[in-house]
Each structure stands twice: as structure tokens, then as C-alpha cells.
Amino acid sequence: MPRTLDPELRRALAARIRYYNEMGIFDFYRRPRSAGAEEVSISVDEAEAVVSTSTVSTNQTESGEEMSPRKAATVAMPVAIEEDIFEVIALKPEQSVSDPVKALKMIREDLGDCTRCVLHKQGRKQIVFGVGNPKAELMFVGEGPGADEDAQGEPFVGRAGQLLNNMIKAMGIEREQVYIANIVKCRPPGNRTPEREECATCSPFLMRQIAVIKPKVVVALGAVAAKTLLAMSASMMQLRGRFYDFRPAGIRSNDPNWDGCKLAVTYHPAFLLRDPRQKGEAWKDLQMVMKELGMKAPRSNT
Numbered sequence: 259m260p261r262t263l264d265p266e267l268r269r270a271l272a273a274r275i276r277y278y279n280e281m282g283i284f285d286f287y288r289r290p291r292s293a294g295a296e297e298v299s300i301s302v303d304e305a306e307a308v309v310s311t312s313t314v315s316t317n318q319t320e321s322g323e324e325m326s327p328r329k330a331a332t333v334a335m336p337v338a339i340e341e342d343i344f345e346v347i348a349l350k351p352e353q354s355v356s357d358p359v360k361a362l363k364m365i366r367e368d369l370g371d372c373t374r375c376v377l378h379k380q381g382r383k384q385i386v387f388g389v390g391n392p393k394a395e396l397m398f399v400g401e402g403p404g405a406d407e408d409a410q411g412e413p414f415v416g417r418a419g420q421l422l423n424n425m426i427k428a429m430g431i432e433r434e435q436v437y438i439a440n441i442v443k444c445r446p447p448g449n450r451t452p453e454r455e456e457c458a459t460c461s462p463f464l465m466r467q468i469a470v471i472k473p474k475v476v477v478a479l480g481a482v483a484a485k486t487l488l489a490m491s492a493s494m495m496q497l498r499g500r501f502y503d504f505r506p507a508g509i510r511s512n513d514p515n516w517d518g519c520k521l522a523v524t525y526h527p528a529f530l531l532r533d534p535r536q537k538g539e540a541w542k543d544l545q546m547v548m549k550e551l552g553m554k555a556p557r558s559n560t
């Protein structure tokens with residue numbers, strides 16, 4: 259008779275899978291079940307606690323066949339588990355949907371009236387999900403909503419947003435052509451920097467948005483966005499000026515042809531408002547992005 263996983267064990271398993279996912283490991287193979295091993299099961303509700311991963315193959319040996327060691331891992335489970343445990347915990351609802359508008363709607367519904375972190379009780383008026391073209395080739399990711407964004411429910415609509423609009427225009431495109439979102443979807447009180455914990459709790463939803471939109475380039479605006487997306491800590495000087503290969507952590511696109519995208523880091527528009535001398539540097543970053551996307555700036559900028 260299968261029994262339900264002990265909650266502690268389930269939590270540990272979820273944490274372990276999340277850890278592997280963050281390192282880019284999605285495929286897990288299980289040692290063949292030995293005679294007399296205990297059986298356990300996991301319910302659909304338990305999926306919530308675990309980030310995505312892919313199907314388990316039950317008949318593999320530890321060698322992992324052709325998988326590269328970075329992408330596949332054999333995990334020694336403390337007890338033998340039901341056949342479909344990883345399938346149950348793997349799939350996000352939107353991954354079975356090909357229409358990105360519908361898929362984004364499903365992520366929004368999953369987010370609900372979110373109370374997952376403390377920001378929900380620190381004066382937010384509404385959740386600021388993200389806005390723009392659901393098939394955008396270019397995505398901008400900021401830090402978190404400010405007062406204007408909180409009031410209007412849309413990212414980058416205040417002063418920093420005006421500057422971002424100008425930056426987008428300077429690239430020869432319109433705001434409506436790109437997708438804009440933030441690391442956290444609720445306004446931190448007094449526009450403080452979001453805490454690590456808040457970023458970690460909220461960013462999986464952004465990762466899912468990115469996996470649905472499948473952009474060619476993501477531009478991280480400022481250090482919080484850059485560090486959260488890249489899961490690394492470095493100064494803006496170290497982070498800017500190059501592309502990173504980026505795959506949304508813990509999630510896979512439902513499109514097998516989309517294997518991640520490029521990520522560039524530039525200054526946050528709010529920083530550029532405080533120090534306009536850095537605008538030239540930001541323009542260099544955007545030119546690098548334009549080149550990658552095969553875009554030409556309108557004449558007045560060149």
C-alpha cells in the first residue's frame with residue numbers, strides 16, 4: 259500500500275530539486291526499485307511546493323545515458339517513490355498551453371491575490387504583473403513597483419518609466435512591442451529595495467512569464483534584477499557590457515525550440531535619473547542589445 263511522503267522529507271526533496279534546477283539540472287533518473295522497498299506517494303497539492311522538473315525515467319541506470327553531467331543527475335532517494343512523483347511536481351499549468359496570452363493569464367491566476375511574502379501586508383494596493391507583447395523578442399525586467407505602478411497596476415509608468423519609454427523609443431521601437439515586468443510584483447514600502455527572500459518568493463512567477471514569452475533578449479534593469487535573474491552577486495561594473503546565456507531558473511518552456519535567451523544588464527532608469535552622466539553607458543548597453551536583435555536605431559540617435 260503506498261503511503262504519503264512525510265512532510266519533512268517532502269520539504270527536503272523539494273529543496274533538493276529546486277537546488278538542482280537552479281544549477282540547470284532538470285532530468286532525474288531513479289535507481290531501479292529494490293525488492294521490498296517502501297512505497298510512497300505524493301499528491302497534486304504537494305506540487306505547489308516544488309519548482310518544475312521533468313519526467314523521471316524509471317529504467318535508467320546511473321550512467322544517465324547521453325545526458326551531460328550538468329543537465330542530468332541521479333538522485334539517491336531515501337525511499338523508493340511512486341512512478342509519477344516528478345511528473346506530478348513538474349508541470350506548471352501553462353506548460354500545456356501554446357497561446358502565450360492564455361498561458362500568461364494562467365500564471366496570473368496561479369498568482370492569485372498573493373500572500374506568499376510579507377509585501378502583501380505592507381501597503382501594496384495591487385499586484386503589478388507585467389505588461390506588453392506576449393510574444394516580445396525583447397523583455398525589460400526592473401526591480402519592483404513604485405507608488406505610480408502600485409496605483410495603476412502597470413510596471414514603469416512613473417518618472418523612471420518615462421525614461422524607460424524614451425530608451426525604448428531611442429532603440430527605434432515602441433513600448434507596446436516589448437514586455438516589461440519586475441522581480442517583485444508588489445510595491446515594497448517606501449520604495450525600499452526588495453529583500454532577498456521577497457525576490458526569491460516572487461521571481462519564480464517571472465521565470466514562468468519569461469518561459470512563456472520566450473524572448474530573444476532580456477535586459478535586466480539594475481543590480482537587483484541582474485543579481486536575481488543571474489543568481490550571482492557582482493557590481494554593476496562587472497555585470498554590464500556582455501551577454502549572458504540565460505534560462506529561466508526552475509522552469510522549462512513548452513517550446514522545445516526555445517533553449518533560453520541572451521541576457522544583458524544595464525543601469526536602472528531611476529539610477530539614470532539620479533546620475534544622467536551614465537546615460538551614455540546605458541545607451542552602449544542598448545546598442546549591444548540592438549545589434550543582437552538586428553535592430554537599427556533611428557537616425558537621430560546615431
Ligand code: URA
Nearest residue numbers: 400401402403413414
Ligand atoms: N522601478 C522598477 O524597478 N519597476 C517599476 O515598475 C517602476 C520603477
